[in-house]
Every structure is written in structure tokens, then in C-alpha cells.
Amino acid sequence: MARTASKVQELVSEDAEMEDALEYLLDRADEGTVSWGDVSDELTSGQWGRLIEIGLLVDSDGEGFDVADPGGVRDALEDDDLELPDAPDGDSSWSKWDKMAAVGSVAMFAGYTFRSVREPLADTLNIALGPLLDLLPFFAVIMVLALFTGLYSTLLQSNLMDMEVMGAYQGRMKEIQERRKEAKERGDDEALERIQDEQMDAMADNLGMFKEQFRPMVWIMLLTIPVFLWMYAVVGFRGAPLYPGIDLGPMVMPIVGEVGWNEGLVGPLQAWIGWYFVCSMCFTQVIRKSLNIQTTPT
Template sequence: MARIESKVRDLVGSDSDMRAAVETVLERADDGEVEWADVRDELTSGQWGRLIEKGILVDGDEGFRLADVTATRAGLEDDDSSSGSSSVASSSSSSSTDTGDSSWSKYDKGAAVVTVGLFLGYSVAQVRNVIGGVMDVFLGPLAELLPFYAVVMVLALATGLYSTLLQANLMDMEKMSVYQERMKDIQKRQKKAREEGNDAELEKIQEEQMEAMGDQMGMFKEQFRPMVWIMFLTIPVFLWMYWAIGVGGANAQPHVTLEPLVLPMVGQVEWTTGVIGPMQAWIVWYFLCSMGFTQIIRKGLNIDMTPSAS
């Protein structure tokens, strides 16, 4: 794979310390697979992050794996120190491309497009009525069996469950941890260089900071990917509640039987009464239920959504 070979050559040409880092990874990779714990005694988190950022290391079965072992070795053997100056200029562009691609698939992108279209339902009554009518085929029987406050609780439980599972399965926490560790490592070295008055080291770290800007885009995409699917599934539910309660205009009529709602510290209110500023009672009730159920689900399933260092 010529591209990997070129990336390795550029990387070790622009930073002599990276040669030893790549050699260590090659040495400790088991059938091409390697984890941060295997090399953390020899590599800084910044070096580990750059290998992932460049695409030299990619997601593996258990940790990370070398994208192409042979090409990686060839990149070390064919390293030409004279190409070092040009590689610095090219590293920024390749960094943003590799990191920016993240793990989004064509299905993720398709869901994002559909989600943007679903947002029209909040402002266009015709779209809201169509989606509300379709969703009522599935949710209408539930509204006939339970009082509407309990229906909202069931929906909050369901959305909290799939939101937690989507975040846990679509967000790469190991990659997020690498991003964060790299930024912390850069800040730590930058602070030390300033205290020592090491201008040469500061300049080198500033170049690395510019290169790490691609990490920010990578982190954003990793965080936003599950949100696309969560909104894709949740917006139709919200539009059904809009439709069922009769929100969205003076002539809007409820499509379900509504009893007054009793909220903590507020008392008995109508479903469309403003409770917290413009937020109506039904939205406040949904979010109270959703937040409570989500915390219970995360504790029950032992799911931690906070990236942690390896």
C-alpha cells in the first residue's frame, strides 16, 4: 500500500523521534494488532495519536492494528531525510483528511440528510400531520391503553434506552481518549517549554498543535455520529406528541384524551401551558422522565459515556 508507505516516510522525515515510535509499534504488534497498553512505556500519547491520525494505525478487533505492516516497514527502510522539509507542509493536509473521515458510513450520512428533512415538521404543519399520522399507527394503540402521562413515560424510557445504546456502540471511546490524551500531552509539554524558555521546542510544539487541529474535527464527528441516529429516531416521536396533543397553531386539536398533568413543584397544569419560559408542560414532563430513565439505564447497564485514558 503505497499510501501508507508514503505516510510513514513523511512522518519519520518530519520528526526523527517518530522512527523509534514506529519501530516500537512494529516490534510489539501481535499479528498486526497492538494496544496502547503494549507501547505506553516507549511512546508518548502524542506519538500514538499521530499514528492513528495518519491512518498508520486503524481500528482492530481488540485495539488497533497496523493498516499495512509491509508498507510500514518499507516506509522506514526507504526514509529519505531530504524529504523532511516537504513532509511538514503535507502533514497538515493529510492529517485533516485522515482524521476528518472518522468512521462515518454512507448510512450515517444518509440518516443525517433525512434528519435535516424531519426538522421541517416542527415548522410545517403538513409535514407534522403526515409524520404524526404514520407514527399514530404504532403509538395510537398505546395511547388508548394508558393515560397520556404514562405514554410519555414509556416513550422517554424507550428513547433513553436506544440513545444510550447508540452512544455506547457508535462512539469510539478509545479513539476519543487518544484525542484527549494527545491534547493534554501537548499542553503539558508546551507549559514545560515555556517555563524553561525553550523557544525551539515551543516552535515544534506549535507546529504539532496546528497538525492536531484535525483531532478536533475527528472528536466532533465521533460525538455527532450517534446524535444523528438518535435524532433520526426521536424527532418522529416528538412530532407525534406535537400532533397528538394538538400543538402548533390556534386551530390544532388534540388527537388523544388529555387529563390535566401534575408536575413537581408546579402542580396541576394543562399540557400546553408554559411552565419554564416558553417550554410547555408536556416537554418538561418528557425531559424529566428522560433524564431520570437515562441515568438508571446507564447505571444498570454499567455504561460510562466519559472518555478515559487507557
């Protein structure tokens, strides 16, 4: 029985349609010995040959073929573990609040171009962040902001992404790829064609995984873009700073040495942006480890 179940499991994992083919074969086998002509209307030649190759069909003294262990095959087919992983049922649709956050994030991007958007946002945020400039040097203010944005980014990713759904998507694609590799090694062109179609369907279903990944990003951008626009206004690297009375002072960076905040480090990357990203990446890793938060599926 265990050996038969293993064979059935292998067949079903290779070809999702083999489960129906086996059920049909068992029905015909109940009537006696079966031949290819008896089942050719439901089974493909590849499926028939595979059943013989794997030993589920055995020769019946030249008169046809018998199912080697019909009871074992039937029991194995009733095992729920034979089901192939379908597209995850988890709902990845966005709520109206998610959609509103996405619209707000896109609208805020206009602040990088238009002063009429940038300055009101910067002035509003300056009510809360302005006093920090009186207490801390600008490089420390950026560190505080990087810590803050790293904290809520990690929490949003942890709470808004369904890791089980994303893991199911990835597991499904991995299982299909493994079956495709095995079929290719056997030289089974029919199975390869079926798996190719299944892979194309799975790729279309993966839009759900993309939506799951992007959902927390719109909230992160909604909260982070105003912070960037405030730093943009303070530094003023595309013109005069919005608050010219603030003395930011230079920054001493490894390798580069002393640089102004609006000077380029690598190409168009400004010093303040580079410093923020370095701090953000470091703090985010520390936060994830400290809070034991996982933001990628296992």
C-alpha cells in the first residue's frame, strides 16, 4: 500500500490530470482487464505509457493490463495530500483605505517638482520636526528620522503582508518548476507542455503576490514622502533652503571626507540622501532582529 501510494503521489505531482485518469481507469478495471483501446478516449498515450512504466499497470498474460493494486490506488486517491497546490485562497484585494493611500502617495510625488505642494507639506511637518534642529546637529536629526521611518516601515510590512499567502504563491511556483525539471529529465514532452500551461496560469495568478508586496509600500510612501520633502526643504539642494536661518554645518563621511549636505556623493545622489539610506538600512535590520519581525515568507 505504501509503495502504491508513493507511485500515485508521484504521478499526480507530475500531471494534475492524472488523478482523473486513474479514477477512470479504476472504473474500467472493475469490469475486467483493460487495454489501451478501452481508455484511449480519456487517457493520453503518455499517461497510459507512464502507468505501465511506473508499474501501476501490469500485463495480464497478453490479454491486456490489470491494475496492480486497485485498492491501494483507490485509497491513495482519497488522500487529500495528493491535491496539487492551487492558487492561494487568501484575499489580497486592497481596501478602500489602501487605494486612498496609493492615490495620496502618488499625489505627494508632485512635491519633488512643485513648490506649491512641497512647501505646505514641509511647513506642516516643520511644526513637529523644526525643534529637533535646535537640539541636535542635522546628521543626528537624519538618524532620528531614519530610525522612525525604519520602525513604522517594518511594522507596516509585518502587519499588512500575509506571509502565509505569499509563501503559498512561492511554494506553488517552486513545485511547478520541480515538476518541469523532472519531466524534462524524463523527456516527457506531453507533461512538459501541460506543465508549461500550468506555469503560465500560475504567473498570471502571481499578480496577487505582487499586490501583497506592494500594499504596505503605499502606506510607507504616504508617511515617508513628507519626511523627505521636509529634509528637501531644509537642505534646498535645488535652490535656496526654505529655512535659510538654520546652520546645518558640513558632514564628515568615511572615504569622502567633509562634504556639504547638497553635494553629490555618487552621480546625482546627494550627501543627505546617502546618509539617510545608510542609517535607514542599519536601523531597519536592528529593529527586525530586536522585535523578531519577519518581512519575507519562509
